[in-house]
Amino acid sequence: MFQSLPAFLLRSARSSLSYIRFAPHSSSHLAPVMTSNPKLEAFRQLLVDNNLNAYALPSTDAHQSEYLPDHEFRVRFISGFSGSNGFAVITADKALLWTDGRYFAQAEKEFEPGWTLMKEAVPEAISPEDWLGKNLNSGDTVGVDTRLFSYFRGKKFSSTLKSYGLNVTTQERHGRVINLVDDIWTTKPVPEIKTVTTLSLEECGKSTADKLADLRKTLVSKKCGSILLMGLDEIAWLLNIRGFDIPYNPLVYAVLLVTLENEYLFIDQAKLDEEARKHLNLQNIMPYDVAADFLRSYNQNHVKNSPKVFIPDSTNYVLGDLISDEFVFKGASPVLIAKSIKNEVELAGIRDASIRDSAAIIRFLVWLRKELANGTHVTELDAAAKMDAIRAEFDKFVSPSFTTIAAADEHSAFPHYHPTEAEGHQQVRPDSVFLLDSGGHYRDGTTDVTRTVCFAAQPDPYFKKLFTFVTRAHIDNAATIFPDGVNGGRLDVTARQFLWSQGYDFSHGVGHGVGHFLNVHEGPIGIGYRTYSPEAGLHPGQVITIEPGYYEVGKFGIRFENCYEIVKVESTASGATNFLAFESLTWVPIQTDLLELQYLEQKHIDWINQYHATCIAKVQPFLVEHDLTEELAYLDELTVKLTL
Amino acid sequence: MFQSLPAFLLRSARSSLSYIRFAPHSSSHLAPVMTSNPKLEAFRQLLVDNNLNAYALPSTDAHQSEYLPDHEFRVRFISGFSGSNGFAVITADKALLWTDGRYFAQAEKEFEPGWTLMKEAVPEAISPEDWLGKNLNSGDTVGVDTRLFSYFRGKKFSSTLKSYGLNVTTQERHGRVINLVDDIWTTKPVPEIKTVTTLSLEECGKSTADKLADLRKTLVSKKCGSILLMGLDEIAWLLNIRGFDIPYNPLVYAVLLVTLENEYLFIDQAKLDEEARKHLNLQNIMPYDVAADFLRSYNQNHVKNSPKVFIPDSTNYVLGDLISDEFVFKGASPVLIAKSIKNEVELAGIRDASIRDSAAIIRFLVWLRKELANGTHVTELDAAAKMDAIRAEFDKFVSPSFTTIAAADEHSAFPHYHPTEAEGHQQVRPDSVFLLDSGGHYRDGTTDVTRTVCFAAQPDPYFKKLFTFVTRAHIDNAATIFPDGVNGGRLDVTARQFLWSQGYDFSHGVGHGVGHFLNVHEGPIGIGYRTYSPEAGLHPGQVITIEPGYYEVGKFGIRFENCYEIVKVESTASGATNFLAFESLTWVPIQTDLLELQYLEQKHIDWINQYHATCIAKVQPFLVEHDLTEELAYLDELTVKLTL
The missing domain is CATH 3.90.230.10 (Creatinase/methionine aminopeptidase superfamily)
Incomplete structure (x- = not known):
């Protein structure tokens, strides 16, 4: 299946150097839209309640996945649009959805009332950042779920908005980042728990121990003491496991911190049966949700001149940002590169x-x-x-x-x-x-x-x-x-x-x-x-x-x-x-x-x-x-x- | 004449997204070099006097020019190397020169005693930043002449060194950035003053007034109030003048600040004869050397929400850095783009x-x-x-x-x-x-x-x-x-x-x-x-x-x-x-x-x-x-x- 330019650029973990252009569908579409869309009305009340002038919502999950399970498909819920590349912006009077040429017709067909198409990669394109910068007032505030941004794109998005004089805020509850869409998504499906499967050495050709040894060599050569892995296919490949959390992608939601001495796997433990636990043979398996708390304290234990933490772009902005700038080593994931060459x-x-x-x-x-x-x-x-x-x-x-x-x-x-x-x-x-x-x-x-x-x-x-x-x-x-x-x-x-x-x-x-x-x-x-x-x-x-x-x-x-x-x-x-x-x-x-x-x-x-x-x-x-x-x-x- | 990859990347104003690799010539060359090179000895004394552990010196001028007049050719003076792509690093016991494949043989031939070739764009390449990071100690200090770095590369160079725990300092005298090489370059030639020539409308096809009008339209569309131009060919094209300051490039050293209302040209006024002054018809022509002072006060007059200053990559790090981050709009120069399409x-x-x-x-x-x-x-x-x-x-x-x-x-x-x-x-x-x-x-x-x-x-x-x-x-x-x-x-x-x-x-x-x-x-x-x-x-x-x-x-x-x-x-x-x-x-x-x-x-x-x-x-x-x-x-x- 072909993969077109903008989808990969917007969503992928591997595109920090890329260039994208966006355009309004047509200027007439930019006139205020009167709509009776209860979802948008409810969401706009949330904007008011949270003192926000806009909310920005990329269509991905906390791992920059290309395919999404139903419960992560927030853009589809709020807009009706089901394409794999989408970026929504909702203000008091606009609901805009950016996507690329593959989806122009589909988006227009699927939109619920009140939504406007913004075309990417056409000559008159404008990026969401620039649209926000030009259409909000200096001092206005944009809400974001920073889990849905890669570390690199999140930093850039945030600094671009700030350069326009806008404030960027993340909404939190009980100390954890939340997504405002979830507050009105009362019908959100509960994901099924599916057990992971493991690959034998005869099936995968290289043990996790050997893959980890290679990875640690790379870390040492880059003066790093650890790497934070969030690319779900990278984790699956490294651990020689496959999961069933995402349609069409044999992946399991997980976060993996590999240090020179240890591995810390954050995963819903109900997805691991006895065989998987034995296969993984890891000392530190913790619940998926504690990754942020763990990283916060991991970072606090770093001192001046500690070895750096390798942050690949598949890291999301929330977790990446828990590591102090002075300890961050940014780069293309060595796991991504190693995985591409098949044994x-x-x-x-x-x-x-x-x-x-x-x-x-x-x-x-x-x-x-x-x-x-x-x-x-x-x-x-x-x-x-x-x-x-x-x-x-x-x-x-x-x-x-x-x-x-x-x-x-x-x-x-x-x-x-x-x-x-x-x-x-x-x-x-x-x-x-x-x-x-x-x-x-x-x-x-x-x-x-x-x-x-x-x-x-x-x-x-x-x-x-x-x-x-x-x-x-x-x-x-x-x-x-x-x-x-x-x-x-x-x-x-x-x-x-x-x-x-x-x-x-x-x-x-x-x-x-x-x-x-x-x-x-x-x-x-x-x-x-x-x-x-x-x-x-x-x-x-x-x-x-x-x-x-x-x-x-x-x-x-x-x-x-x-x-x-x-x-x-x-x-x-x-x-x-x-x-x-x-x-x-x-x-x-x-x-x-x-x-x-x-x-x-x-x-x-x-x-x-x-x-x-x-x-x-x-x-x-x-x-x-x-x-x-x-x-x-x-x-x-x-x-x-x-x-x- | 062909133009190879690394030269343009290292030196050009237009390469901020590019990727370069560097390599040591061979590991044996990295052993301490005992040398009796009076220039290097004198320079190393300057390192001591200035509390520096290293000095980094790109082979360019304050305008990222590809060709250099004799008095700007510091890398040639200090190392002997005359190629158009060079980046020198001098430490207490090393003198390293990075260049690309076109110049490997030439560099080895031209080097004065004590210099070592560092190969760019070969598999084992290491960048000057990474070499410094890996070979200096955390807390060490690297001196740079920030005029010789583009704004984008300068920022990146500086932040990379800082991420290695190194300090980066600029040497100044009487409030102006100096280059340490000049302190030992007693035989430095004094540049001749050459009068600029002007192009008639029949020769250039478009008046400066029309070019400025186009430029201001672009600035307005980007919510900018001014642009700082340092690309000498951009200034020459915009003003329909040509100069003779640089061999083979018909350029004159100048800085041009274009605001929505005014133009401020900084140039050695001796290069303008009566005809040139009449042709330029500019109210604000000031000495080249006061550009920094002017920009400093220009920046101070900016207040929150002032329109931004467009900083193209041809801007050097010294002048670009005088503009507060909140006022900076970074981008590819609209003059560069307009100039490429000939009328x-x-x-x-x-x-x-x-x-x-x-x-x-x-x-x-x-x-x-x-x-x-x-x-x-x-x-x-x-x-x-x-x-x-x-x-x-x-x-x-x-x-x-x-x-x-x-x-x-x-x-x-x-x-x-x-x-x-x-x-x-x-x-x-x-x-x-x-x-x-x-x-x-x-x-x-x-x-x-x-x-x-x-x-x-x-x-x-x-x-x-x-x-x-x-x-x-x-x-x-x-x-x-x-x-x-x-x-x-x-x-x-x-x-x-x-x-x-x-x-x-x-x-x-x-x-x-x-x-x-x-x-x-x-x-x-x-x-x-x-x-x-x-x-x-x-x-x-x-x-x-x-x-x-x-x-x-x-x-x-x-x-x-x-x-x-x-x-x-x-x-x-x-x-x-x-x-x-x-x-x-x-x-x-x-x-x-x-x-x-x-x-x-x-x-x-x-x-x-x-x-x-x-x-x-x-x-x-x-x-x-x-x-x-x-x-x-x-x-x-x-x-x-x-x-x-």
């Missing part, structure tokens, strides 16, 4: 999971084509459910790695569309353009694949042209050879230059890192036009998607996505040994009867033929073993050698 | 100057080939002098825009080599690989062109292969079509991808902005792998170089550089109207007999043929008019149509 056990698992996953997708495509040919009425929701069901048949499957995107025709033109009750009953017709973007968590790996298909007898030539362009964009990027350590941001253009030469472009990144039975969007690496951190160099052993697309509103969308492993190039013409290449993990054949070969060069044809030959080598034995005869026939049919 | 008069001038400049280079190449064929002993210094002399023959010539690089054979493998008395007597032999990188300031424009030639009867096939690769890299980049506003950093890879595919690369950027009778390296735009500021989008009317290269130490270097104007694409296949292209300004033919055509595709051949056809169209009339018959013959000979 041999992880890689073997991912390769294996990807073969099963490719077989599942082939099985789905066979099913879809047959149903459509038979005249069955298939909706997008049917298709998504079928894909999820097929994946679940396969070995080591845990859950989908994100909401399956099954989009027909004009729906496919919205990169982030996924079928809902409101829209998902749209039929996938026999001549539809159909885009499937889906993935799975398996105990041995996480996958993410997109194919766009069309089984019409005579597909639209314009669609076929753009299908060919996107295929070419994918190949141009996937065939790039590059020096070890290149920042993925530099490779973005190899996916676009042919599209640009024809006057086309697409508005999301080219690819993102993928975890090992972890987040489908994994930092710090990626390929795109946003600014990646300097630590986001590409290295052998990393796993990344390549997924260029093209979207024409009202017509169709096309995306072609594989996962790739980054590998060393065995030999180069120059003899240099530091060059890398992408090696596919995904083995789902391309629907070549949609290609207009005149738009391809011989090198693209060669790439497709080679890819298809490897599809057969990788997936055929699996299909044979599982006696999937229709799928075998489909594989044979689609991998017929192309000639220019 | 029609500037563009017409640059186009015209480039034709004269191209004719000058053709004239030089004709001369060189003839001299070599005749068996004349030509040295690099001879060649550079000849190039400079030919350029000076042409209309509106003012000066070279940088030191002419005339490099033969192994010298050409050093991107930043230029012939000096020590090395420049090397002969350019009849079969030499010869690289010429030169440019001129004309009253109507600035140029920058590189050609690599070889007049051997049988040039080395390996050299020809790489010459072809570099030519292809240049064409691949120059032929890129891209959407308006794309950050130049995104286009870097189109120059490299073919080189990478063969296992080759080069270690400098692809291109830099060029001024209009102003700096040959002009921000904020560029094409390269460093992080450009978010304001560095490419737009029609900008002028930029494209100059990929390849360098093989001990053998040869190749670089192919033209200047390009950015233009709108008239029509695209998609019908989109927001796409841009590069249109050459430089019209010097390519030595096609060095091309190995099997490494090119038809599109490269077409590009070369089209380029050569335009060379004839642009330069032939000029050569005819000036009766340059040998040059006409050369032009005809080199532009013969290629076929694959």
Whole structure:
């Protein structure tokens, strides 16, 4: 699944150097809005009660998570907007929601009365900070829940508002930061307690002890005495555990302080069964809620010249700010960086999971084509459910790695569309353009694949042209050879230059890192036009998607996505040994009867033929073993050698 | 002339978001150095006298200038190192000089006794801040001349050292910041007073009044009441003046405070003759040295809620720090951004100057080939002098825009080599690989062109292969079509991808902005792998170089550089109207007999043929008019149509 610029920037732990612009939707929307929205009315009373002129609310949790469980989805509760990137500002007469281009249409549709869209990353964009600075009066006060800001962004947000002469306050109760939305959210769901699962050494390839030893080496080299970890995937990876607190991300809410001698894990202990406790083998396991109190006293025990506390950007502003400035060492998390390079056990698992996953997708495509040919009425929701069901048949499957995107025709033109009750009953017709973007968590790996298909007898030539362009964009990027350590941001253009030469472009990144039975969007690496951190160099052993697309509103969308492993190039013409290449993990054949070969060069044809030959080598034995005869026939049919 | 990553990062006003790494040359160099260097001994006595444990000295002036006049070249005086990127640190037992890969060999050669090279941008790099933090003791004190730090870098440098428990002090005398090096620099040259020249409206295309009006609109939109300008090229552009204080950059030392109502210019008044005063027509012209005192009192007149003072990064730390934090608005200078888009008069001038400049280079190449064929002993210094002399023959010539690089054979493998008395007597032999990188300031424009030639009867096939690769890299980049506003950093890879595919690369950027009778390296735009500021989008009317290269130490270097104007694409296949292209300004033919055509595709051949056809169209009339018959013959000979 693609990951577009602003979402990652706003929310991610890894984007402190990035640049975002925001814009009002249109000036007419800025006129005072008369509304009868009881939620907003109740919330505005809270503003009055708390002497606030505005409240600022990012749509995330205390760990900068990209996906949120229901009880953390405050922006959705207060505004109706359910997109993964949102930043709300409520004043006495305005309720504004910032989001990016993926969500403009969705936001307008989902808004409850009284909300106004603020567009990010358009030329006339204005940031929430600047909007507040320009629309409040000097001396006014803005309330924030500082848990929902990363340490870096929180500091910056706060100092920008202060530079406008505004006050920034956090609301507290019984000494703990609260969120004002919770005060009116009487129907807030209570989260279920789900036990974590543990990974054996055979599954994860490196023990927590060894990972901690590496981490401590890094801390010592940076003259640090400890590190405060809040990135939930970092904690899961380091402790070789997986949790089920967040939809689609196998994570458990926790805070982990690692010192040179000890580990202090803050977690809801009900989520640890006997096996997990034994696996963790930690002396200091404390309730999640006492992390702040513990850190406060931890900080008080620091004296002048104590070793520093490493504060990565995944740390939230509340906890980070408990450490005195003089003891703070800011930097990109060494756990984040170490995690991105998969070990041999992880890689073997991912390769294996990807073969099963490719077989599942082939099985789905066979099913879809047959149903459509038979005249069955298939909706997008049917298709998504079928894909999820097929994946679940396969070995080591845990859950989908994100909401399956099954989009027909004009729906496919919205990169982030996924079928809902409101829209998902749209039929996938026999001549539809159909885009499937889906993935799975398996105990041995996480996958993410997109194919766009069309089984019409005579597909639209314009669609076929753009299908060919996107295929070419994918190949141009996937065939790039590059020096070890290149920042993925530099490779973005190899996916676009042919599209640009024809006057086309697409508005999301080219690819993102993928975890090992972890987040489908994994930092710090990626390929795109946003600014990646300097630590986001590409290295052998990393796993990344390549997924260029093209979207024409009202017509169709096309995306072609594989996962790739980054590998060393065995030999180069120059003899240099530091060059890398992408090696596919995904083995789902391309629907070549949609290609207009005149738009391809011989090198693209060669790439497709080679890819298809490897599809057969990788997936055929699996299909044979599982006696999937229709799928075998489909594989044979689609991998017929192309000639220019 | 190429501009490599670290120089610009360290020195430039426009690099606050960038990331640099540094490394010790080798650990063995870190052992205490016993030396009998009287300068270092005298300086170390000053450290003792001032209670300092170290002194940190960037190689720049109070305006973050890239080129320095003799009296500002403190790093060269104290260390011997004359490269344009240097950062010195002196302690009781160490004298360290940080620089980038262009200068490693040069630094080792130029160092006076007792100096150690610290390599930037290598894997084991360590920054001066981190080196100081790790090698001094907590509580130690580092002296700095804060004039030599930009506001942003100065703040960061200072806070990083403080985070290591170090103190940072500025040395002052009579209330003004001094530089300790000046105390031992008894032979420091006294700068000559040179009168500024003024540009008429016919030469510059836009009056200062109109430029100031635009600037004030921007200030108002940002709620600022003034801007402090210290970028010398920004001041020159805004006031439509040019000066002669700095070699190769037509600039005058000045500080300009622009408020919504007034302008306050701080400049050595002896540099203004009657004509200049009349042209400037400013009420408030004050001595350069009183800027600090004026700003101090200007700041004192600010009260709570006064409009802010815009502080661009070209502001130095001393002056910027005189403005209280609450009044500071930090940002990319609006003058820098406005200046990068040339108006029609500037563009017409640059186009015209480039034709004269191209004719000058053709004239030089004709001369060189003839001299070599005749068996004349030509040295690099001879060649550079000849190039400079030919350029000076042409209309509106003012000066070279940088030191002419005339490099033969192994010298050409050093991107930043230029012939000096020590090395420049090397002969350019009849079969030499010869690289010429030169440019001129004309009253109507600035140029920058590189050609690599070889007049051997049988040039080395390996050299020809790489010459072809570099030519292809240049064409691949120059032929890129891209959407308006794309950050130049995104286009870097189109120059490299073919080189990478063969296992080759080069270690400098692809291109830099060029001024209009102003700096040959002009921000904020560029094409390269460093992080450009978010304001560095490419737009029609900008002028930029494209100059990929390849360098093989001990053998040869190749670089192919033209200047390009950015233009709108008239029509695209998609019908989109927001796409841009590069249109050459430089019209010097390519030595096609060095091309190995099997490494090119038809599109490269077409590009070369089209380029050569335009060379004839642009330069032939000029050569005819000036009766340059040998040059006409050369032009005809080199532009013969290629076929694959």
